[in-house]
Amino acid sequence: MKKIIWLGLVAITCFIVSCSKKRAGKPRILVFSKTAGFVHASIPTGIAAIQKLGIENGFDVDTTKNADFFTEDSLKKYAAVIFLSTTGDVLNN
Numbered sequence: 001m002k003k004i005i006w007l008g009l010v011a012i013t014c015f016i017v018s019c020s021k022k023r024a025g026k027p028r029i030l031v032f033s034k035t036a037g038f039v040h041a042s043i044p045t046g047i048a049a050i051q052k053l054g055i056e057n058g059f060d061v062d063t064t065k066n067a068d069f070f071t072e073d074s075l076k077k078y079a080a081v082i083f084l085s086t087t088g089d090v091l092n093n
Contacts, residue, residue: 027059027079034065036088046084067091 054061
């Protein structure tokens with residue numbers, strides 16, 4: 001299971017690095033981990049792993065469980081959004 005998680009994180013890192021739209025400063029990603037049901041015990045470990053990848057590869061990582069954060073103004077500063085082990089209907093209109 002750890003191997004699958006690391007492969008996924010490497011793929012995400014490659015995607016972020018290859019983004020063609022340039023933003024000022026370091027790339028920034030958002031990790032969204034809200035759950036509406038089962039809470040995966042691996043969420044804190046996954047967040048820590050993504051933050052470590054950010055440090056090692058020069059991108060910033062923000063985290064949230066707040067679905068209200070998903071607005072055009074809030075999201076435009078991110079190169080990517082990672083839905084980390086979300087469960088149920090976690091986004092609103």
